[in-house]
Amino acid sequence: MKYDVEHRRIWFKGDIVDVNDAKINVLAPTSQFGLNVFEGIPCYWNEEDKQLYAFRLEDHYDRLLRSVKLLQLDCRYSKDDFKKGFIDVIKANEYDENLSVRQTLFVDGFGSWGSEGPVEMFIAPIPRGRTSAEYNKKGLKCCVTSWRRISDDNLSPRIKCGANYINSRVGQREALRNGYDTCIFLNKNGNVAEGPGSCFFMVKNGELITPKLSNSVLESITRDTIIKIARNIGITVIERTIERTELYTCDEAFLCGSAMELTPVLSIDGYTIGNGSEGDMVKELHREYLSVVRGMNKDFTDWITPIY
Ligand SMILES: Cc1ncc(COP(=O)(O)O)c(C=O)c1O
Incomplete structure (x- = not known):
């Protein structure tokens, strides 16, 4: 059965329930300290195949388990459980549209920030409700935020946990306060790291350049x-340290992530990037990306999992 989005079904602690009935105790460490790890997993509807494809499901679950390990959570759910719940809840909603599925392991109960458990799970499909072309229509006016990205010697950006997003928040709030769409973080060494919820790429002389994974970015x-x-x-793709002033003179730039796909950056700190509109390489890569996620590129079909 199809449900209104306000009454969509979510997988919560082993049951499929109305989202309004999924309640978490206010004293749980997830509520108090953001003690949870999660994934945002994209699914794309392929109209020709009449099929919904989850994108790189195994890779999302591998990263989720790395986050579990790094935070020393006592998780009783296996990858098979993750996948079964994921497919069951999408089917329960009969979704035939593009989705972002939030799959979260959270510390429930009455413990503290030091607790290993009890670890519980919810899986919440979120209909994207728009094509990516609309989503990406205008491109982004970015600033370099004065806040530094968290780093591996305090709170690793490698861990995808709720609490890390408070660092994202302060950068994003500064950007919005100053009239920008979003921000780019530098790392503690003053080199380019990433966006608040996205990774950064730039194009220079026909080459695609992105910070290394050791430059304070999410994997x-x-x-x-x-x-x-x-x-x-x-x-040609180069993973290397990027200095701040390189941002201002690159030919093209974009932010990317499962939610935002590839979104062009049109200016940074008021410096126009390229001619101030979406560049040719971003356009081409975005087109390729949309064909890969819909299972239309034979070189990358290993990355898709049919739901139905
Ligand atoms: C800080 C940060 N960097 C990068 C990304 C992009 O990661 P992914 O491509 O796995 O969605 C995200 C996405 O949530 C993020 O929060």
């Missing part, structure tokens, strides 16, 4: 996808 699945897609069509 982003979209970043990895773009690197592989670009190399597959003959684009």
Whole structure:
């Protein structure tokens, strides 16, 4: 049965329930300290195949389990449980549209920030409700935020946990306060790291350049996808340290992630990037990306999981 979005079904602690009935105790460490790890997993509807494809599901679950390990959570759910719940809840909603599915392991109960458990799970499909072309229509006016990205010697950006997003928040709030759409973080060494919920790429002299994974970035699945897609069509990709002033003179730039796909950056700190509109390489990579996620590129069909 199809449900209104306000009454969509979510998988919650082993049952499929109305989202309004999924309640978490206010004293749980997830509520108090953001003690949870999660994934945002994209699914794309392929109209020709009449099929919904989850994108890089295994890779999302591998990253989720790395986050579990790094935070020393006592998680009783296996990868098979993750996948079964994921497919069951999408089917329960009969979704035939593009989705972002939030799959979260959270510390429930009455413990503290030091607790290992009890670890519980919810899986909440979120209909995207728009095509990516609309989503990406205008491109982004960015600033470099004065806040530094968290780093591996205090709170690793490698861990995808709720609490890390408070660092994202302060950068994003500063950007909005100053009239920008979003921000780019530098790391503690003053080199380019990433966006608040996305990775950064720039184009210079026909080459695609992105910060290394050791430059304080999330091990982003979209970043990895773009690197592989670009190399597959003959684009040179370089992972290296990027200095701040390189941002202002690059030919093209974009932010990317499962939610935002590839979104062009049109200016940074008021410096126009390229001619101030979406660049040719961003456009080409985005087109390739949309064909890969819908299972239309034979070189990358290992990355898709049919739901129905
Ligand atoms: C800080 C940060 N960087 C990068 C990304 C992109 O990661 P992915 O491509 O795996 O969605 C995200 C996405 O949530 C993020 O929060």
